[in-house]
Amino acid sequence: MWYDFQYKDGQYCVEDVPVKDIADKVGTPCYVYSNSALDGDFEVFQDSLEDVDPIICYSVKANSNLAVLRTYARMGVGFDIVSGGELYRVLQAGGDPAKIVFSGVGKTKDEMRTAIEAGILFFNVESFEELIALDEVAKKMGKKAPVSVRVNPDIDPNTHPYISTGLKKSKFGIDIKAAMEVYRSAAQMGGIEVVGVDSHIGSQVFDLDPFTQTIRKLAQFAGELKNEGIEIQYIDIGGGLGINYREEDSPPHPKEYAEIILRETSGLPYKIVLEPGRVLVGNAGVLVTRVLYIKEAPSKKFIVVDAGMNDLLRPALYGAYHQILPADENFGDVESAEVVGPVCETVDVLSSEAELPDVGAGDVLVILSAGAYGFVMSSNYNSRPRSCEVMVYGEQFHIVRERETLNDLVRGELIPDFLK
Numbered sequence: 001m002w003y004d005f006q007y008k009d010g011q012y013c014v015e016d017v018p019v020k021d022i023a024d025k026v027g028t029p030c031y032v033y034s035n036s037a038l039d040g041d042f043e044v045f046q047d048s049l050e051d052v053d054p055i056i057c058y059s060v061k062a063n064s065n066l067a068v069l070r071t072y073a074r075m076g077v078g079f080d081i082v083s084g085g086e087l088y089r090v091l092q093a094g095g096d097p098a099k100i101v102f103s104g105v106g107k108t109k110d111e112m113r114t115a116i117e118a119g120i121l122f123f124n125v126e127s128f129e130e131l132i133a134l135d136e137v138a139k140k141m142g143k144k145a146p147v148s149v150r151v152n153p154d155i156d157p158n159t160h161p162y163i164s165t166g167l168k169k170s171k172f173g174i175d176i177k178a179a180m181e182v183y184r185s186a187a188q189m190g191g192i193e194v195v196g197v198d199s200h201i202g203s204q205v206f207d208l209d210p211f212t213q214t215i216r217k218l219a220q221f222a223g224e225l226k227n228e229g230i231e232i233q234y235i236d237i238g239g240g241l242g243i244n245y246r247e248e249d250s251p252p253h254p255k256e257y258a259e260i261i262l263r264e265t266s267g268l269p270y271k272i273v274l275e276p277g278r279v280l281v282g283n284a285g286v287l288v289t290r291v292l293y294i295k296e297a298p299s300k301k302f303i304v305v306d307a308g309m310n311d312l313l314r315p316a317l318y319g320a321y322h323q324i325l326p327a328d329e330n331f332g333d334v335e336s337a338e339v340v341g342p343v344c345e346t347v348d349v350l351s352s353e354a355e356l357p358d359v360g361a362g363d364v365l366v367i368l369s370a371g372a373y374g375f376v377m378s379s380n381y382n383s384r385p386r387s388c389e390v391m392v393y394g395e396q397f398h399i400v401r402e403r404e405t406l407n408d409l410v411r412g413e414l415i416p417d418f419l420k
């Protein structure tokens with residue numbers, strides 16, 4: 001919630017903790033999450049969707065820190081996973097396997113086996129070959145794998161091309177026209193139990209119309225399945241609801257999302273499954289960094305900070321915007337500057353359009369809305385240890401992932417005998 005991130009007595013705070021105190025204690029860069037915001041943003045989403053009464057499966061790939069997953073697991077939330085690694089994390093965090101859906105185009109047989117063993121809600125199958133593999137694995141185990149087929153509705157979500165997933169040209173899902181044939185086969189397979197239909201059209205979606213069209217297509221398709229004698233229980237409409245990165249952004253409220261779901265599915269006998277990621281965690285975390293140098297170049301002013309594209313990839317990957325504020329509240333005149341990291345790449349820019357008051361070396365800056373697709377996309381590029389992650393709880397803060405050490409950087413690397 002916005003009030004978990006604000007200035008108090010001149011210091012930018014997460015809940016009741018000044019980020020400067022955290023920076024002094026654990027170093028920078030560091031991700032800081034608010035437990036209260038995680039709770040609050042989830043409650044807004046859940047309350048808004050009360051009349052839909054969906055199974056909410058948090059999309060783990062948005063932020064997979066164990067403490068974040070634990071926060072949801074304790075509230076009884078389900079999980080949308082895309083790998084065996086995410087399954088492992090969810091189980092470590094005490095998540096309920098019966099509320100896990102498993103998405104992704106490239107599940108291995110090992111991952112399938114582990115997920116069947118765990119007893120997940122269903123697999124979102126993305127190709128006919130995957131279906132055959134899953135059938136084989138399940139039969140060998142003497143079990144039936146619950147399956148939804150991810151259909152590709154060929155709908156443009158009007159978002160960044162890199163995060164559009166429901167267009168005909170995308171690698172995701174099975175073309176909705178070809179999907180019926182896949183369901184007919186699935187219904188005959190001894191290791192498969194058909195339970196639902198699924199779609200996920202993209203991320204950071206602001207326009208409700210593509211969702212409306214998708215849900216309509218899914219509901220219609222479910223009806224066609226019924227006519228074929230294939231009865232399903234679940235319609236999974238994926239995730240993708242957008243959030244504010246700029247103050248002037250106006251993403252749809254989850255209540256408006258609920259309205260279109262109700263409109264398209266009321267009276268139908270299906271349980272709705274949702275896979276929200278960004279909308280639950282995006283505004284529940286910030287990245288805290290420290291200014292290293294100010295560099296006045298002829299064309300512009302650069303602020304060189306100690307966080308780079310290896311810590312927060314979104315600006316470099318999608319040209320994404322993140323607002324940046326000084327930790328010390330400063331009412332002085334603002335000036336345009338480019339905030340850049342230390343990585344040796346031209347695209348290592350955290351904001352090309354920051355508006356900041358006069359800051360200098362040693363000052364702490366806060367990069368907002370970094371809770372989703374932040375730490376999870378971080379890497380060791382340029383041999384930079386990954387940052388630590390902190391969770392704030394009222395007046396307390398806790399390290400929920402330690403900063404990597406130099407030893408961590410070379411862990412597992414070996415120099416073979418012939419080089420000794």
Ligand SMILES: *Cc1c(COP(=O)(O)O)cnc(C)c1O
Nearest residue numbers: 059103203239240275276277278
């Ligand atoms: C990434 C992803 C989501 C979550 O998307 P958000 O935009 O973060 O809500 C949901 N489902 C699938 C299959 C995904 O790949």
